[in-house]
Amino acid sequence: MLTVTITPLDAWIAEQVGALRPGQPLAPAALEQWQDERKSALVHQVRAKSPFYRSRLPRVSSGPCTRDQWELLPFTTADELRRHAPDMLCVSQGDVSRVTTLPTSGTSGQPKRIFFTEADLERTVDFFHHGMSTFTKPGQRVLVFMPGELPDSIGDLLRRAMPRMGSEAVVHGLAGDPGAALEAIHGARADVIVGLPVQVLAMARHPRAALGQRLSAVLLSADHVSQALRTAVEQAFGCPVYAHWGMTETGYGGGVECGVRHGYHLRSADLFVEIIDPVSGRILPEGVQGEVVVSTLTAQAMPLLRYRTGDLASLLPGPCPCGCLLPRLGPLQGRLRDQIHIDDHRTVSMAELDEILLELPWLANYRATLRRDDRGWLLDLEIVASQASRSSHTGSAVRQVIETALNASSLLEQDGLRLGRITTGAPTNPLSGPVKRSLQIEP
Ligand SMILES: [Zn+2]
Secondary structure (H helix, E strand, O other): OOOOOOOHHHHHHHHHOOOOOOOOOOOHHHHHHHHHHHHHHHHHHHHHHOHHHHHHOOOOOOOOOOHHHHHHOOOEOHHHHHHHHHHHOOOOHHHOOEEEEEOOOOOOOOOEEEEEOHHHHHHHHHHHHHHHOOOOOOOOEEEEOOOOOOOOOHHHHHHHHHHHHOOEEEEOOOOOOHHHHHHHHHHOOOOEEEEOHHHHHHHHOOOOHHHHHHOOEEEEOOOOOOHHHHHHHHHHHOOOEEEEEOOHHHOOOOEEEOOOOOOEEEOOOOEEEEEEOOOOOOEOOOOOOEEEEEEEOOOOOOOOOOEEEEEEEOEEOOOOOOOOOOOEEOOOOOEHHHEEEOOOOOEEEHHHHHHHHOOOOOEEEEEEEEEEEOOEEEEEEEEEEOOOOOOOOOHHHHHHHHHHHHHHOOOOOOOOEEEEEEEEOOOOOOOOOOOOOOOEEOO
């Protein structure tokens, strides 16, 4: 019989909120009480220390912030973070240990800068330690296909976290070359890998993919994980694939799946997650998809109050089959800005395209662009065939296969959306860089 153990994050969170009862799941009420106290402390912290929040929260009483008061607090947007980062800082510059600058993607043209103190980074290392122990055993070796050269980078934080559970992380860096990455798995005698979804897919669809069959688990992070991609990697490597959700704004870590792999168990002592209607800002009930809003409950350097992440997901109702009673996030449906409205009733999203296109067994990656002509929307695709199939998937045959797949899923309907240009071969650097893949609109 399959035994499922409760996520190790449950006891970790219980300990932090002071409600650890060994062998028993943490009661949601104990977590809620902790979160309510931390939410009040967060409001007073940013009001006292951040010029940005002080100007936005002029009328805050000194007592606890009630739930009704909390729900009236303004959201913080990514554009505000780009424009006002120095004014959001709640510690002196001397107390900042790391500043992460994120590539620009907003309207202001300014990059996002996120600040961390040593204590902020320690909380992330602690989360990595307990989150990774979901699928990593003591003595195992983790190969990390994430950036790790700089101190306090994701790779470096994992390298510091794994010895705490008696295992070891070796940082390879991004897996731009899937063949070399597979050789590295073999060479390092890796048991677990951490990587970007499409980079690991390219490994799974490489002629030497069998080198990945020594793995006991794969963790995918930093971009959308479609079911099609997850299945392809699990079949190629013969091991379970776990997904992690997080972003630099949440201190890199956010939530990770348990053994059941049905929703992300959140880092709930450090993060308070709400789901809102992206248009009205109204808080949505469990089970309803909307925009993920995060408040950081323990951050020192740059605490975020009701930060709109742009990610789309719901909070799952009911307890997890693993036994944990705490809130879980999932499934993630990509990002708000990658969900393009082609008319009043229909959207096209990268998440939807991933489910259809990444199911094609010869495909390693693609880039999608929408453009308009006088009849409606056109979907242009730059296709990257996997290394194993590159010579056999070119030209008009590719167009036919893709058109069939898109038609079968009813994505192409009448004149609302048509297939535009299909180009094959490697578009510029689609497999490299930690930047999330996104659905482009041709200006
Ligand atoms: Zn679970």
